[in-house]
Amino acid sequence: MKIDIKPGTFAFPTPVWCVGSYDADGKPNVMTIAWGGICCSVPPCLTVSLRKATYTYGSIMERGAYTVSVPSAKYVDEADYFGMASGRDADKFAVSGLTPARSQLVDAPYVEEFPLVFECKVIHTLEIGLHTQFVGEIVGIKADDNILNDKGLPDMAKADPFAFSPTGKDYRVMGAQVGTGFNSGRRFMP
Amino acid sequence: MKIDIKPGTFAFPTPVWCVGSYDADGKPNVMTIAWGGICCSVPPCLTVSLRKATYTYGSIMERGAYTVSVPSAKYVDEADYFGMASGRDADKFAVSGLTPARSQLVDAPYVEEFPLVFECKVIHTLEIGLHTQFVGEIVGIKADDNILNDKGLPDMAKADPFAFSPTGKDYRVMGAQVGTGFNSGRRFMP
Numbered sequence: 001m002k003i004d005i006k007p008g009t010f011a012f013p014t015p016v017w018c019v020g021s022y023d024a025d026g027k028p029n030v031m032t033i034a035w036g037g038i039c040c041s042v043p044p045c046l047t048v049s050l051r052k053a054t055y056t057y058g059s060i061m062e063r064g065a066y067t068v069s070v071p072s073a074k075y076v077d078e079a080d081y082f083g084m085a086s087g088r089d090a091d092k093f094a095v096s097g098l099t100p101a102r103s104q105l106v107d108a109p110y111v112e113e114f115p116l117v118f119e120c121k122v123i124h125t126l127e128i129g130l131h132t133q134f135v136g137e138i139v140g141i142k143a144d145d146n147i148l149n150d151k152g153l154p155d156m157a158k159a160d161p162f163a164f165s166p167t168g169k170d171y172r173v174m175g176a177q178v179g180t181g182f183n184s185g186r187r188f189m190p
Numbered sequence: 191m192k193i194d195i196k197p198g199t200f201a202f203p204t205p206v207w208c209v210g211s212y213d214a215d216g217k218p219n220v221m222t223i224a225w226g227g228i229c230c231s232v233p234p235c236l237t238v239s240l241r242k243a244t245y246t247y248g249s250i251m252e253r254g255a256y257t258v259s260v261p262s263a264k265y266v267d268e269a270d271y272f273g274m275a276s277g278r279d280a281d282k283f284a285v286s287g288l289t290p291a292r293s294q295l296v297d298a299p300y301v302e303e304f305p306l307v308f309e310c311k312v313i314h315t316l317e318i319g320l321h322t323q324f325v326g327e328i329v330g331i332k333a334d335d336n337i338l339n340d341k342g343l344p345d346m347a348k349a350d351p352f353a354f355s356p357t358g359k360d361y362r363v364m365g366a367q368v369g370t371g372f373n374s375g376r377r378f379m380p
């Protein structure tokens with residue numbers, strides 16, 4: 001039986017992405033978000049939504065660029081910390097012991113230890129409400145060589161990313177494969 | 191070692207969401223997307239990105255509304271089919287045997303058998319490139335009573351959603367919990 005629930009942000013699964021930026025002084029910062037996703041294939045773009053109150057918001061507005069570093073499960077503590085602390089008060093790279101690396105393509109740093117990185121230039125900024133959505137064109141991707149599949153593309157199982165549940169606050173890794181895209185549903189096709 | 195990869199939509203994890211809409215004749219239709227996510231907390235909003243060529247695109251443009259039904263893993267074949275066939279050529283509800291239910295809040299149908307449903311009114315339409323992004327305000331949520339947690343909110347593990355990998359095309363359910371939001375990273379806090 002379906003129950004009506006008060007509207008909220010209870011979607012599953014949401015990604016755990018770490019957004020890198022430089023502040024006005026050039027200090028590298030990183031914050032974790034779950035409000036984001038791919039939004040276009042050509043040009044390849046992804047979105048991240050941030051509250052105006054965040055330190056990262058001002059940095060992205062100023063620099064017009066950000067990175068998204070996708071953490072593997074072994075870095076869940078660091079990623080969670082990046083979502084709790086503010087770059088206003090802390091040098092999150094120094095505290096966590098992770099390494100800021102300078103993108104050669106966009107004016108933003110990424111997390112060297114994380115296996116997959118998207119380098120993004122802001123092409124749209126959309127004020128929605130509490131959150132502002134930045135649409136970033138993916139102008140570069142960096143992946144650890146040990147997560148690549150036989151086609152040279154990042155393999156999700158090897159990258160070992162995790163998702164977030166906005167209701168239970170649980171971080172979960174990917175589990176069993178239950179199907180294959182553009183294949184599992186063929187039995188319904190004419 | 192980091193390898194540079196040609197830009198593409200290789201982000202992990204991406205959601206598997208089924209977007210419901212009515213066409214000009216009032217026929218219910220549903221298509222599966224992975225380009226989407228939450229984009230704002232207040233008001234609660236989510237995005238779906240569609241190519242203009244899709245049948246659903248025209249329906250959403252006309253009706254200004256859509257639903258997102260989140261499939262559980264047992265419906266992976268149906269969800270995959272919804273992403274392969276077009277509502278122009280097929281009655282996807284009839285072919286799959288799933289049930290279109292009329293939302294009382296927005297002018298769009300949802301998938302009765304899926305455990306979690308978002309009812310959305312379009313508040314922004316953003317032309318990005320190949321894809322158009324629809325920002326929908328979540329004006330209602332329906333959840334099966336058997337996926338609710340002790341706070342009356344949807345529990346991700348009980349909903350049994352799955353994610354999609356754009357590189358390997360694999361659908362994967364959620365696996366082990368590896369941490370807890372706003373808690374795992376406390377050891378780094380002052």
